[in-house]
Amino acid sequence: MQVTEKLIAGKRNLEIYSETLIELAKNDPNILAVTGDSRGSAKLVDFGKQFPGQIIEVGIAEQNLVGVSAGLASAGKVVFATSPSCFLTARALEQIKNDVAYSDYPVNLVGISAGVSYGALGSTHHSLHDIAAIRAIHNIVIVVPADNFETRMAVRAAAASDKPFFLRFGKRPLPHLHYPEDDFEIGRASVICEGTDIAFIACGEAVAPAFGAARLLHDKGISARVISMHTVRPLDNDSVIRAATECGAMITVEEHSISGGLGEACAAVIMEAGLRLPFKRIGFPDEYTVTGSQADIFNHYGISGKDLAMAAADLLQKTVAGTT
Amino acid sequence: MWIFLHDVYMVGLINNSQEFIKGMKKLSNSELELQSATLRLKLLKYIKMANAGHTGGDLSCMDILNVLYHDVLNIPGNNLKDPERDRYIQSKGHSVEALYVVLASRGFFPEKDLESLGRYRSHYVGHPTRKVNGIEFNTGALGHGLSISAGIALAGKMDSRNYRVFTLLGDGELAEGSNWEAAMFASHYKLDNLVAILDHNTLQITGRNCDVCNPGPIDEKFRSFGWHVVTTDGHNIAELRKIFQQVPFRRDKPALIIANTIKGKGVSFMENITKWHHGVPDDEQYEKAVRELDKEIEKIKYSSTYAGD
Numbered sequence: 001m002q003v004t005e006k007l008i009a010g011k012r013n014l015e016i017y018s019e020t021l022i023e024l025a026k027n028d029p030n031i032l033a034v035t036g037d038s039r040g041s042a043k044l045v046d047f048g049k050q051f052p053g054q055i056i057e058v059g060i061a062e063q064n065l066v067g068v069s070a071g072l073a074s075a076g077k078v079v080f081a082t083s084p085s086c087f088l089t090a091r092a093l094e095q096i097k098n099d100v101a102y103s104d105y106p107v108n109l110v111g112i113s114a115g116v117s118y119g120a121l122g123s124t125h126h127s128l129h130d131i132a133a134i135r136a137i138h139n140i141v142i143v144v145p146a147d148n149f150e151t152r153m154a155v156r157a158a159a160a161s162d163k164p165f166f167l168r169f170g171k172r173p174l175p176h177l178h179y180p181e182d183d184f185e186i187g188r189a190s191v192i193c194e195g196t197d198i199a200f201i202a203c204g205e206a207v208a209p210a211f212g213a214a215r216l217l218h219d220k221g222i223s224a225r226v227i228s229m230h231t232v233r234p235l236d237n238d239s240v241i242r243a244a245t246e247c248g249a250m251i252t253v254e255e256h257s258i259s260g261g262l263g264e265a266c267a268a269v270i271m272e273a274g275l276r277l278p279f280k281r282i283g284f285p286d287e288y289t290v291t292g293s294q295a296d297i298f299n300h301y302g303i304s305g306k307d308l309a310m311a312a313a314d315l316l317q318k319t320v321a322g323t324t
Numbered sequence: 325m326w327i328f329l330h331d332v333y334m335v336g337l338i339n340n341s342q343e344f345i346k347g348m349k350k351l352s353n354s355e356l357e358l359q360s361a362t363l364r365l366k367l368l369k370y371i372k373m374a375n376a377g378h379t380g381g382d383l384s385c386m387d388i389l390n391v392l393y394h395d396v397l398n399i400p401g402n403n404l405k406d407p408e409r410d411r412y413i414q415s416k417g418h419s420v421e422a423l424y425v426v427l428a429s430r431g432f433f434p435e436k437d438l439e440s441l442g443r444y445r446s447h448y449v450g451h452p453t454r455k456v457n458g459i460e461f462n463t464g465a466l467g468h469g470l471s472i473s474a475g476i477a478l479a480g481k482m483d484s485r486n487y488r489v490f491t492l493l494g495d496g497e498l499a500e501g502s503n504w505e506a507a508m509f510a511s512h513y514k515l516d517n518l519v520a521i522l523d524h525n526t527l528q529i530t531g532r533n534c535d536v537c538n539p540g541p542i543d544e545k546f547r548s549f550g551w552h553v554v555t556t557d558g559h560n561i562a563e564l565r566k567i568f569q570q571v572p573f574r575r576d577k578p579a580l581i582i583a584n585t586i587k588g589k590g591v592s593f594m595e596n597i598t599k600w601h602h603g604v605p606d607d608e609q610y611e612k613a614v615r616e617l618d619k620e621i622e623k624i625k626y627s628s629t630y631a632g633d
Contacts, residue, residue: 053482056478058509059505059508059509059512061505061508061509063467063471063501063502063505064471064474064502064505064506064509066471067468067470067471067472067474067475067502067506068471068472068474068475068478068506068509069475070461070471070472070475071471071472071473071474071475071476071477071478071479072475072476072478072479073475074460074461074472074475074476074479075407075475075476075479075480075483076407076479076483077479077482094465094468095468095471095502098462098463098464098465098468099461099462099468099471099472102453102462103454103461103462104454
């Protein structure tokens, strides 16, 4: 889209997840939502009402949730194992590793209210480790959709795939960053807007602030490329290399710890390709976050259009200084 | 109507066990006893060859696995793609060597494959994996099998299939909290097509269960979680067969069979000795064990001939 284009407000990705699951379940009785006392926060109440035989309540027991889901998937069910990402990917990590990934059954692990979506509930409820943890386990596709379109496409792709998926959703309503007719492919990044002075590579709810930064930079005559790296694994290496080759600098933005997340993944691709450019990871530093709403926490750590634009200008300035 | 349908379903579960007998030669008790002793011999051979294995627990669950695979599990054509097949999930994955020799004896793969056990690039790893024909899930981290099995059992209920799901747990394994999550779930969903078998040899790597972290009273705990619990001698072939024929035990209830076993069963100097948890016999010990098992085989052969079995 054009960087100057006015963004249209959309829904929560979780609502789209639920809508898409309903759409899929209408045609496939094998679609199952497995929840751990979390159907309300997962926006699956309507799904449960429409398909009472296709929602399995496990209670507050994440290990069992994932083990049961793997068993169901092995018997041919298309399972969406849904739980807050903070619990799902920490409490049940061994079940994710062995029962799902190592045993190779196509469970779709849905981490809801990911990142700092739970805001002031604090670090017990934040999941800033989940991408890193899942990235270190072989055989799970990781998708972090940036808007409603990517969410819908990712849920459909996960349902159709015979591989394990980790889908990561936040809670807040998101602007549309795509047109309904856009292409979507797992493993292929979406370029939200083109630019060559600097590239923002972001995922999930951090993409919209990156787009906001691109707009501010545009007003100052700096062209920024914004890439939604919705598939964190398999990473679209070509897209990263292209950006590193065609753009003067790169900033990665993620609602995740800067350790083990998207930023490090992109940095590794760039280094191994023998490329060099000014590079900065923006995410959450090695600390428990400050208290506040998701927006407060984003602002505190510089994940806002204004702060990202400043970080870009700063990085580009450094480039200029370094070359003169 | 529900009761009628349920009766049909319960009969279906029973039929699944009868179908198996149609497809394969039914062995007599003494033939199965003989086979257990032979399988123990083979087990030791491959453990010795690999210089690794969980010998004690392998020996304690051998009779259970032998009866399951040669008298209970309905897996037509050994085809793991058959949606109606019975499932077996080995939650105590470390006793994989016993499972390997039993799977080979049922024809899932040539026994000779086991010569590569634990070797570089072999599929025969020290815990079950799906790379080996006959294995449904990659297990070995404890406390996973019951949840997986409950999921499969639930899918069977949802699809009105007649298969049964069997899982083998270790007693030390019961300390894993995930078992109790699964126990609660299985009774909530009335999974009477789920049968957990406890290889209750009372020992774990550090020592006696009751000294490490007492899991008892196991029967009362499971009963209070809504399970049907039966206890049996895990080395008595006739008794094991009789017990398995009773599956499903009680309508709407998952079942636990507490099989009282002896760790290291069949080799006198390994029986009830903690260090044989993953001990590998040296040459002299191996010869001695083989002699003992050979003698046992002769004894079974003699008594079955004498009994006209």
